[in-house]
Each structure stands twice: as structure tokens, then as C-alpha cells.
Amino acid sequence: xxxxxxxxxxxxxxxxxxxxxxxxxxxxxxxxxxxxxxxxxxxxxxxxxxxxxxxxxxxxxxxxxxxxxxxxxxxxxxxxxxxxxxxxxxxxxxxxxxxxxxxxxxxxxxxxxxxxxxxxxxxxxxxxxxxxxxxxxx
Amino acid sequence: xxxxxxxxxxxxxxxxxxxxxxxxxxxxxxxxxxxxxxxxxxxxxxxxxxxxxxxxxxxxxxxxxxxxxxxxxxxxxxxxxxxxxxxxxxxxxxxxxxxxxxxxxxxxxxxxxxxxxxxxxxxxxxxxxxxxxxxxxxxxxxxxxxxxxx
Numbered sequence: 001x002x003x004x005x006x007x008x009x010x011x012x013x014x015x016x017x018x019x020x021x022x023x024x025x026x027x028x029x030x031x032x033x034x035x036x037x038x039x040x041x042x043x044x045x046x047x048x049x050x051x052x053x054x055x056x057x058x059x060x061x062x063x064x065x066x067x068x069x070x071x072x073x074x075x076x077x078x079x080x081x082x083x084x085x086x087x088x089x090x091x092x093x094x095x096x097x098x099x100x101x102x103x104x105x106x107x108x109x110x111x112x113x114x115x116x117x118x119x120x121x122x123x124x125x126x127x128x129x130x131x132x133x134x135x136x137x138x
Numbered sequence: 139x140x141x142x143x144x145x146x147x148x149x150x151x152x153x154x155x156x157x158x159x160x161x162x163x164x165x166x167x168x169x170x171x172x173x174x175x176x177x178x179x180x181x182x183x184x185x186x187x188x189x190x191x192x193x194x195x196x197x198x199x200x201x202x203x204x205x206x207x208x209x210x211x212x213x214x215x216x217x218x219x220x221x222x223x224x225x226x227x228x229x230x231x232x233x234x235x236x237x238x239x240x241x242x243x244x245x246x247x248x249x250x251x252x253x254x255x256x257x258x259x260x261x262x263x264x265x266x267x268x269x270x271x272x273x274x275x276x277x278x279x280x281x282x283x284x285x286x287x288x
């Protein structure tokens with residue numbers, strides 16, 4: 001490069017602050033818009049239902065097709081579930097998201113609902129896949 | 139840094155000798171690095187899939203009973219191939235239509251779902267879905283084998 005030319009006068013600049021701005025902006029966006037996967041314990045096939053609104057900040061319970069209950073990702077017996085809920089009495093205003101297999105007998109759900117009612121956890125969400133074709137009336 | 143020299147102070151006051159502004163900067167590259175690292179972490183661990191469900195409130199143990207007019211109550215027995223209402227097997231559309239008609243006749247109607255222990259959970263979710271689609275707000279869940287309502 002010739003000395004004194006236009007290109008030689010240009011100074012290289014680093015866009016560190018701009019990069020930081022952009023990265024923080026994207027970071028805030030991702031933090032606000034994404035959710036973390038709840039502890040499930042077992043894979044289940046969800047039933048289809050007319051859903052409205054997304055569940056947030058729930059206690060998670062998964063019931064497999066064979067009736068195994070996972071509370072916050074850990075396998076528990078019915079008595080264990082009773083004790084677990086009793087220990088978390090302070091969180092009874094949080095909804096309990098029940099993720100149960102669609103082919104599960106209702107008898108299992110009934111028992112779980114009975115325990116929830118006993119322990120005063122009265123807000124329940126039956127997790128389901130949204131039914132695409134039908135929209136609920138507003 | 140302050141200059142204690144009196145002449146310098148006078149000149150500064152007169153504006154003839156101006157303090158050179160100090161160049162202040164901080165290294166933002168490390169912040170960008172950290173932000174990108176956290177960003178990648180959130181992209182990898184996060185999920186955009188909204189978990190949806192049907193909200194249901196259980197009655198409290200201490201809640202009292204309510205008396206309802208018979209016309210307000212609609213009883214249904216979900217079965218594998220439809221909805222049994224007054225001994226008549228209805229399909230999804232028929233059941234929804236019936237609920238809407240009953241809702242027009244009696245305001246604040248209650249749907250009482252009698253669930254058998256051997257009936258699949260999917261049928262409960264479907265029944266609650268039809269109730270929601272038909273505008274039924276009050277639902278009572280009853281174990282058909284045991285009795286007792288939720």
C-alpha cells in the first residue's frame with residue numbers, strides 16, 4: 001500500500017460494544033421467550049384436547065400408561081406422592097400439571113385427584129396436545 | 139488530576155488552558171463473549187413448545203354442597219365410542235350440540251361427568267374439551283364406580 005494513500009489512513013475498529021449489545025439483546029429475548037423442559041420421568045402419549053393458555057410454574061406429575069407416577073421427575077408410590085405433596089404444602093397455590101398417557105385408565109387419575117384434593121392442591125392442569133381444527137368460543 | 143499551580147488555575151478559569159478530556163473506555167469484548175455463551179446455553183436448553191392443557195379446579199374438602207335445579211344438570215357417561223346421555227349414545231358433534239342447546243335453555247348449567255374406572259383418560263380430556271367448546275363453565279367430575287364428585 002502506498003504511503004499517504006486513502007486506505008492507509010483508515011484505522012481498523014473493533015465493534016466490541018456493538019457485539020455485546022446485540023448478544024445481550026438476543027440473550028434477553030431468549031430468556032423471556034423460551035421455557036425449560038419440565039422433569040417428566042417417562043415419555044407419554046398425550047391426549048388431544050381443546051386447550052387455552054399455556055401452563056407455567058406448575059408442579060409436574062407424569063403418569064405412565066402402566067400407572068407409574070413420577071412427581072417432579074422421580075418415581076413415587078401413591079403414599080410417596082401423599083408425603084411429597086404434604087411437604088410442599090406451601091406451594092399449594094401452584095397448579096399441578098398432570099401429564100398422563102392417553103390410554104391410562106381413569107381409575108389411576110381418580111386416585112391422584114383424590115390425593116391432590118386431600119392435600120389441598122386444587123388447581124389441576126390436564127396436559128394435552130392442542131386440537132388444531134376446533135377453536136374454543138371466546 | 140487537579141493542578142495546584144495558581145497561574146494554571148487562572149488560565150483554566152479564563153478558558154485559555156483547557157483540561158484534556160481523559161479517554162475512558164472499557165473492554166466490552168469479554169461481555170460480548172459472556173453474553174454469547176449464555177445465549178448459546180439458552181438456545182440449547184430452552185424450548186419454544188408451549189405446554190398446553192385443560193385447567194380444572196377441584197373443590198375444597200371443606201366446601202359445602204350446592205343445590206341445583208334439575209334442568210341445570212346434564213349428566214354424561216363417556217364411553218370408548220362416544221358419550222352416553224340419558225341412555226342415548228352421542229358422537230362428539232351431537233354431544234356438543236346437545237350441550238349448547240341445554241346451555242341456552244338453562245343458564246349456568248352444570249355438566250356432570252361420570253367416569254368409569256376402566257375408561258381411558260383420553261375420554262375425560264375429550265369430554266372436558268367438548269364442554270369447553272360448548273361454553274359449559276361448570277363441570278363436576280364423578281367416579282362412576284365409587285361415587286363422590288369432584
